[in-house]
Amino acid sequence: MKVHRHIPTYPLSDFIQHIVYVSGSLSTPYIKELPEGGINLVIELNENTLNTVYPEINTDCKKEVKNAWISGMQKQAILYKNNPNSTIISIRFTVGGFFSLTKIPITVLDNAGVEAEAVFGSSFMRLYEKLLNATALADRFALIENYFLQYSVEENMGYHIVRFINQHIDKPIDWLIQKSGYSQKHVIHLLKTYTGFSPKYLQRVHRLQQVITEIQKNKTHIDWFSIIHRYGYFDQAHLIKDFAYFTGLKPMEYLRSQLVLDENELVPEMILQFPNDNPDAK
Template sequence: MIFHKHIPCLPLSDYIQHIVYVSGSTPDIPYIKELPDKGINLVIELQEKTINTAFLDTDLKEKVTMKNAWISGTQRQAILYQNQTVSSILSIRFTTGGFYALTKIPITAIHQVCVEAELLLGNSFKHLYEKLINTNDVGQLFVHIESYFLQCIRDQRFEDSLTRFVDKNIGKPIDWLIKKSGYSQRHVIQVVKQHTGFSPKYLQRLHRFQNVIRDIQALKGKTDWMAIVNDYDYFDQAHFIKEFSQFTGIKPTEYLLSQMEVEDNQLVADMILRPPSE
């Protein structure tokens, strides 16, 4: 598997967290699980003839198929992708609210999981895709992506926006966020939902979940489950396991096992290669 990760410079880094290129895989990784985060993903398949399949439920019955490019990250639980060995993927992870700030597309209007990118972004994206599939150099792929989204920056006010403020202080109590924002609770919830797809309270749960993921990745076999429960203010271990399972579809111990068994799982925090059988 060929893997490259690129982090844009300012001003684009305010909007895009990272861009990942992955090409090739092995048959012993049947599935790839995308974990929920606070940002939108734009996933681009550079192999025109490759059709990707995503399963939206744990029993693998509800599925969607995608070609070329699609949007994910609007879902509340993990998405399971069928791994394709003949595949070259560019995945753009936007910051919290970054996709809306660049495109002005309300996230609440994206009802379908894995909706085609061209349906949302139009002909400009169609032209970008043609450029990408005719580019062999990985560095140049990143340049094309950056150039496309740099043109979308209409002003520099995103850094001072309400959504940015909430995200930067997401660890604070909700009452504190509302008071410091200077807006009513209803207005804050409405704006944050429009820009991210989630309420501030749900973003807090996602933030806590992602911190847990990073702790498990860092500690591996030294992971102290009770310390995680206490450090992140879960009611008890049962509450922690229940919430973790809601986001991932697997138990925390199964996630830890996946990190220890497959070294490449360290490459991207929000993906699991060859997730355990459910």
């Protein structure tokens, strides 16, 4: 598997966290995308390839997607069937960055696997054709940046507040509201408008990402007791329950996924599932 990560130049970097190119087959049949609080635009570069997404944890529901689709509004991890014929570019927006840049209401992204053309219109399909015709990866990254630079890249006050809250999301909610200079009702409204989520949910997602980073950095010598207390869990049961809610896995199951497959290190927000994890068999 080949993975290339590209960080957009300023000012687009204020709205897009990174652009990742992934090609090559994996031995695992399923890939899980973890929630991060930001929108993810996935572009399939093999035009006739269908991809299967399972929008919810532990469900029989599945959806076929092709060309390009959007995820990120789901509150839990989503599952993809690993397609050996797939070559993708994944565009991860910052928390609140998608709405601030495009002004497209978050409410239209209420399901995983929303077709990008339905969201962006015909201009996106013109971009898609250019991406298919481009041969150099650098040219593809440049095409994507130029496409999103057509939108206004000036920060507004609402996004400034959302960015401030996200940068300090580990602080108490009362502190965040006081520092914002706005009422609690207005802050919650801003977060819902820009991210689709409440401050409490964003705090839980941030804590999940901190735990995931901790596991990735200390795979062979994890101090679970330290993690529980450092990140504000009541006890081991609280950690397990919260982790499983978002990922569908217990922390030890996630750790095993990291130890078994080196490829997990390449795209941290993804989990490569074990071969015997088959949602179609449920």
